[in-house]
Amino acid sequence: MEPSRSQRAFLIVIDSVGAGAASDAAAYGDEGADTLGHTAQAVGGLHLPNLEKLGLGNIHKLEGVKPVTGPLAQVTKLNEKSVGKDTMTGHWEMMGVYTTEPFITFTDTGFPAALIKELEEKTGHPVIGNVAASGTEIMNELGEEHLKTEAMIVYTSADSVLQILANEETFGLEELYRCCEIAREITMKPEWRVGRVIARPFIGKKKGEFVRTANRHDYALRPPRNVLDELKDHGLDVIAIGKINDIFDGQGITRAVHSASSVQGMEQTIVVAGEAFNGLCFVNLVDFDAKWGHRRNPVGYAKELEAFDQKLGELMPLIKPGDVLMITADHGNDPTFEGTDHTREKVPFLKYLPGEEGGVVPEGSGFSVIGEYLRRLFIEE
Numbered sequence: 380m381e382p383s384r385s386q387r388a389f390l391i392v393i394d395s396v397g398a399g400a401a402s403d404a405a406a407y408g409d410e411g412a413d414t415l416g417h418t419a420q421a422v423g424g425l426h427l428p429n430l431e432k433l434g435l436g437n438i439h440k441l442e443g444v445k446p447v448t449g450p451l452a453q454v455t456k457l458n459e460k461s462v463g464k465d466t467m468t469g470h471w472e473m474m475g476v477y478t479t480e481p482f483i484t485f486t487d488t489g490f491p492a493a494l495i496k497e498l499e500e501k502t503g504h505p506v507i508g509n510v511a512a513s514g515t516e517i518m519n520e521l522g523e524e525h526l527k528t529e530a531m532i533v534y535t536s537a538d539s540v541l542q543i544l545a546n547e548e549t550f551g552l553e554e555l556y557r558c559c560e561i562a563r564e565i566t567m568k569p570e571w572r573v574g575r576v577i578a579r580p581f582i583g584k585k586k587g588e589f590v591r592t593a594n595r596h597d598y599a600l601r602p603p604r605n606v607l608d609e610l611k612d613h614g615l616d617v618i619a620i621g622k623i624n625d626i627f628d629g630q631g632i633t634r635a636v637h638s639a640s641s642v643q644g645m646e647q648t649i650v651v652a653g654e655a656f657n658g659l660c661f662v663n664l665v666d667f668d669a670k671w672g673h674r675r676n677p678v679g680y681a682k683e684l685e686a687f688d689q690k691l692g693e694l695m696p697l698i699k700p701g702d703v704l705m706i707t708a709d710h711g712n713d714p715t716f717e718g719t720d721h722t723r724e725k726v727p728f729l730k731y732l733p734g735e736e737g738g739v740v741p742e743g744s745g746f747s748v749i750g751e752y753l754r755r756l757f758i759e760e
């Protein structure tokens with residue numbers, strides 16, 4: 380069924396920009412986490428004039444960002460209802476999929492010997508690592524050994540992930556992707572069914588000089604049918620920018636755009652906002668999480684937020700009456716918190732409809748209000 384008129388929705392997920400510990404944060408060991416608040420404190424205040432105008436300071440106490448009278452957006456905080464605090468559970472819940480059984484993790488034990496053996500045999504490469512680690516740390520620790528032996532560096536985290544680090548120039552990107560596809564197949568066994576296999580290519584010849592490249596690729600489990608499928612089946616455009624295509628395994632998406640950085644992701648969004656389309660433009664900006672949150676670098680996090688805000692200032696004039704712009708996050712990743720993992724937090728939710736009044740909306744909803752809203756907007760109207 381063709382929709383009768385053209386309507387555009389933009390949904391930008393600033394990956395990991397949590398707005399304070401969730402009510403159940405203690406169950407995740409994350410009491411007191413506050414990605415936005417602690418980042419602002421760490422740098423003596425954030426300069427985010429566009430997010431401020433939208434009303435970010437009206438929902439969260441934030442050094443440098445004031446509450447405003449007449450915020451441009453309807454603003455609130457959302458509470459994840461799913462079990463988990465990772466990218467997949469967060470994004471899937473936005474589109475109406477609740478994760479009630481946590482995805483399997485191998486944080487304390489590494490992967491079982493039988494899994495590793497199968498991976499070695501099927502790929503033809505030995506495995507080193509096999510622990511929970513920060514990706515950049517284990518790259519520095521084992522990168523030289525990898526260069527000498529061509530062994531794959533396999534690691535995990537508190538999330539349900541099997542990540543493979545390999546040098547893009549010596550091991551080869553295609554070879555890394557091939558090995559990840561094999562790993563994805565092996566980990567489809569119910570007892571090994573991780574949420575994601577992630578290819579982590581890097582470059583560099585020695586310790587201290589290794590750098591990960593933008594050719595990361597995620598192999599997620601296929602999500603159950605969700606709002607994206609419904610939009611697509613209605614003949615609407617579902618444009619995915621950044622990691623969205625990977626997170627949904629390409630399902631329910633009509634056009635996918637790969638981003639090399641979060642600033643580029645915003646630039647790509649600005650280009651799309653200058654085009655006519657009918658449906659959803661769904662954006663994930665991953666640098667906040669991958670470059671700064673997991674690295675526990677609040678200064679980098681703050682700079683990335685300010686760069687985002689500047690691009691937001693370019694995007695907003697392109698959001699016309701009849702369009703809607705939503706900004707949210709998928710989980711927290713407080714760059715001042717202990718460890719290097721995500722944090723269970725509430726997330727900000729800003730909904731901007733030009734020409735319509737903004738204001739503070741009571742808290743309490745799950746992430747799925749986003750998908751429900753899209754369904755009302757595009758399908759049920």
Ligand SMILES: O=P(O)(O)O[C@H]1O[C@H](CO)[C@@H](O)[C@H]1O
Pocket residue numbers: 466512513514515535536537538539540542668669673
């Ligand atoms: O430490 P790096 O390699 O950035 O990995 C992090 O990124 C993964 C996916 O977001 C998380 O599970 C965490 O392991």
Ligand SMILES: [Mn+2]
Pocket residue numbers: 394395465466467668709710
């Ligand atoms: Mn994420």
Ligand SMILES: [Mn+2]
Pocket residue numbers: 668669673721
């Ligand atoms: Mn992450």
